[in-house]
Amino acid sequence: xxxxxxxxxxxxxxxxxxxxxxxxxxxxxxxxxxxxxxxxxxxxxxxxxxxxxxxxxxxxxxxxxxxxxxxxxxxxxxxxxxxxxxxxxxxxxxxxxxxxxxxxxxxxxxxxxxxxxxxxxxxxxxxxxxxxxxxxxxxxxxxxxxxxxxxxxxxxxxxxxxxxxxxxxxxxxxxxxxxxxxxxxxxxxxxxxxxxxxxxxxxxxxxxxxxxxxxxxxxxxxxxxxxxxxxxxxxxxxxxxxxxxxxxxxxxxxxxxxxxxxxxxxxxxxxxxxxxxxxxxxxxxxxxxxxxxxxxxxxxxxxxxxxxxxxxxxxxxxxxxxxxxxxxxxxxxxxxxxxxxxxxxxxxxxxxxxxxxxxxxxxxxxxxxxxxxxxxxxxxxxxxxxxxxxxxxxxxxxxxxxxxxxxxxxxxxxxxxxxxxxxxxxxxxxxxxxxxxxxxxxxxxxxxxxxxxxxxxxxxxxxxxxxxxxxxxxxxxxxxxxxxxxxxxxxxxxxxxxxxxxxxxxxxxxxxxxxxxxxxxxxxx
Numbered sequence: 140x141x142x143x144x145x146x147x148x149x150x151x152x153x154x155x156x157x158x159x160x161x162x163x164x165x166x167x168x169x170x171x172x173x174x175x176x177x178x179x180x181x182x183x184x185x186x187x188x189x190x191x192x193x194x195x196x197x198x199x200x201x202x203x204x205x206x207x208x209x210x211x212x213x214x215x216x217x218x219x220x221x222x223x224x225x226x227x228x229x230x231x232x233x234x235x236x237x238x239x240x241x242x243x244x245x246x247x248x249x250x251x252x253x254x255x256x257x258x259x260x261x262x263x264x265x266x267x268x269x270x271x272x273x274x275x276x277x278x279x280x281x282x283x284x285x286x287x288x289x290x291x292x293x294x295x296x297x298x299x300x301x302x303x304x305x306x307x308x309x310x311x312x313x314x315x316x317x318x319x320x321x322x323x324x325x326x327x328x329x330x331x332x333x334x335x336x337x338x339x340x341x342x343x344x345x346x347x348x349x350x351x352x353x354x355x356x357x358x359x360x361x362x363x364x365x366x367x368x369x370x371x372x373x374x375x376x377x378x379x380x381x382x383x384x385x386x387x388x389x390x391x392x393x394x395x396x397x398x399x400x401x402x403x404x405x406x407x408x409x410x411x412x413x414x415x416x417x418x419x420x421x422x423x424x425x426x427x428x429x430x431x432x433x434x435x436x437x438x439x440x441x442x443x444x445x446x447x448x449x450x451x452x453x454x455x456x457x458x459x460x461x462x463x464x465x466x467x468x469x470x471x472x473x474x475x476x477x478x479x480x481x482x483x484x485x486x487x488x489x490x491x492x493x494x495x496x497x498x499x500x501x502x503x504x505x506x507x508x509x510x511x512x513x514x515x516x517x518x519x520x521x522x523x524x525x526x527x528x529x530x531x532x533x534x535x536x537x538x539x540x541x542x543x544x545x546x547x548x549x550x551x552x553x554x555x556x557x558x559x560x561x562x563x564x565x566x567x568x569x570x571x572x573x574x575x576x577x578x579x580x581x582x583x584x585x586x587x588x589x590x591x592x593x594x595x596x597x598x599x600x601x602x603x604x605x606x607x608x609x610x611x612x613x614x615x616x617x618x619x620x621x622x623x624x625x626x627x628x629x630x631x632x633x634x635x636x637x638x639x640x641x642x643x644x645x646x647x648x649x650x651x652x653x654x655x656x657x658x659x660x661x662x663x664x
Contacts, residue, residue: 142217144185146173152187152197154219164219168195171657177235177244184258185219186244188232190657194246195224196261225262227254230656249656251649267543270564270627270646274452275397277630277642278344286325286640287351289342294353296329296344296372299640329372331362343398343407350404350421354395356412363424379427383419387431391415397451403460406432406477410451414438416465418480433480437473438465445469453495457502462519464505466493472507474519484522489515495549500556508546508561512539516572531576536619538583539568547628554636562631567641568621576618583619 141157150169155162171190178185185197200220232248237258244256253269278287284299302319333339337355344351351362351374361377384393397410409417416435423430442449453466456477463475464486472486472493486507495508504525505517513535516528524532544563552558557573568583582588630642 140182140217142182144176144178146176146187146189148172150189150191152176152185152195154197154217156216163216166195166197166221168221168224169193171231174231174233175235177237179237179258180239186235186237188235188246188248190231192226192228192230192232192248192656193224194227194232194235194244194256194262196222198222223262227256227266228252229650230653249653252646272547273629273644275341278342279630279632279634279640280344280346280348281634282346283348284634285328285344285348286642287342287344288642289339289353291338292335293330293332293339294342294351295327295331296351298326298328299634300325302638329364329374331374333360340394340396341398341410343400345400345404346402347404350400350407352398352400352407352409354398354409356394356396358393359395359398359409361407361429377424377429380429383417383429383431387417387434389415389434389436391417391434397454399454399456401456401460401477402458405460408454408456408463410454410465414442414449414451414467416451416454416463416475418463418477433475435473435475435482437482437485438467438471441467441469441471453493455496455498457498458500459502462498462502462505464496464498466496466507468492472496474505483519486517489513495546497549497551499551500553504556506549506551506559508549510545512542512546514546514549514559514561525572527572534576534579536576536581536583537579538581539619539621542566548631550632552636553633560631560633560639562628564628565626566621566623567625567628567631568619570620571618574618581617581619583617583621585617585620585622588617 143155143157145153145155150167150171150173152166152168152173153162154164169189169191173187173189175188176185183199187195197219199217202217227246228248228250230249232246234247236245238245242258244258245253246256247253251271255267255269257264276289286297286299288295300321301323303322305319333353337357339353340355342353349364351364353360361380363375363377365373365375367373392411392413394412395409396412399408405420405422407419407421409419411417417431418433420430420432438449438451447469449467449469449471451465451467455464461476461478463477464472466472470488470492474483474486475481476483489509491509491511491513493507494510497506498504499506503519505519506514507517508514513532515532516525518525544565546561547563549559549561552560557571559570559572561568561570625641625643627643627645628641629644632640634640
């Protein structure tokens with residue numbers, strides 16, 4: 140209806156007549172500046188948020204006729220009314236959007252969370268909080284037991300500690316992910332702060348611990364790490380690395396948003412901001428030479444052909460450094476052969492968007508996770524889905540598919556190739572791909588299932604030990620075993636057989652790093 144809505148620094152939300160610029164209504168519902176507004180497709184609802192992290196809903200309740208026809212046109216004018224408000228965030232809100240597909244309001248702000256709010260019965264509804272997706276913040280060297288964390292302007296490197304030996308297999312809970320006490324704590328061994336005004340987009344640590352690469356949208360920087368006689372780390376910036384941009388016949392952007400070293404430490408794979416996959420050789424670094432071995436433009440050509448974004452979001456290299464797999468926002472997945480530096484095969488497109496890739500320990504199986512919480516296993520030798528995946532990937536437990544949390548990462552147990560681990564911010568789920576999926580209606584949460592079984596067997600007059608044995612036997616038959624012991628996860632991976640490194644970033648710790656939120660005077664203070 141050509142109505143203009145504005146928010147100002149005094150906390151006012153104003154409605155204007157678009158043709159003449161006449162203010163129709165004004166609401167002072169915010170105690171601080173208004174930072175964002177959004178409306179639905181029909182133009183009948185307006186949401187406002189700002190520094191006071193208060194979310195207001197205004198609705199068009201119907202036309203209101205002017206009381207002064209001699210001063211205003213006789214036609215009716217829109218009338219807006221405040222329906223309700225609620226505070227979902229703990230800090231200022233900077234962005235609002237409405238998903239018309241499922242009638243949901245999405246908000247985001249300084250507290251780093253995305254919040255999904257059903258529009259039906261707003262504001263008396265429960266919201267769903269989605270933690271920030273910290274992709275590629277953590278890099279791990281399994282052989283050197285090093286873990287690297289990337290911040291916006293630098294990196295920090297830790298030497299992993301050592302855990303106590305786990306109990307004997309007969310004593311330990313077979314379905315639990317045990318937190319073992321440390322006999323040697325982790326130690327910070329290196330910190331690099333970088334100059335510049337741009338935030339880092341990606342980082343990578345080589346398996347031998349000698350290479351570190353970081354990138355922003357304009358530049359990739361490479362560092363060589365050596366140790367002096369007393370084993371102190373010495374950092375050398377490779378200034379000649381920038382010469383690679385003049386070597387390739389294909390012109391690609393100088394910045395990158397994904398970096399990855401091959402496990403054999405011979406190559407650096409860069410995903411540029413224009414969706415080129417660049418393979419750089421590192422073997423001649425002593426002579427100051429860094430050769431561009433290949434520049435794959437499959438994703439870039441797709442973007443140009445379809446005239447839509449094909450930004451690469453996932454990248455993984457197999458353990459034997461032979462295979463490279465990449466996936467983009469157009470749901471294209473390509474597999475490249477790093478031995479002969481050629482494109483191998485594309486992978487079929489799935490109904491839901493892919494959001495995770497990883498290779499099995501023997502490098503012949505590619506695990507693909509989707510935003511629908513489905514996952515598929517692709518056999519590179521057969522160039523098709525595995526038998527297990529064809530039989531069961533579309534028959535996964537309903538309670539797993541219906542989880543609000545989406546899979547953020549996946550990995551294989553190095554000592555048990557049939558065991559895969561799927562994780563999100565608030566759960567870890569272990570799946571055995573040598574077994575059938577089982578009942579689609581089964582309870583997959585280990586502790587909930589144990590409680591249900593205890594209720595079933597509470598009348599059994601056998602000794603407690605026998606009941607525990609029965610419970611363990613029943614739970615071991617379940618294929619999907621999910622636990623929620625750990626929260627706010629940003630990284631999970633195996634460092635060796637049956638040994639995990641888990642990185643949590645609690646919400647409370649994030650809030651401590653933020654400036655104080657807006658505070659308003661309360662009555663009596």
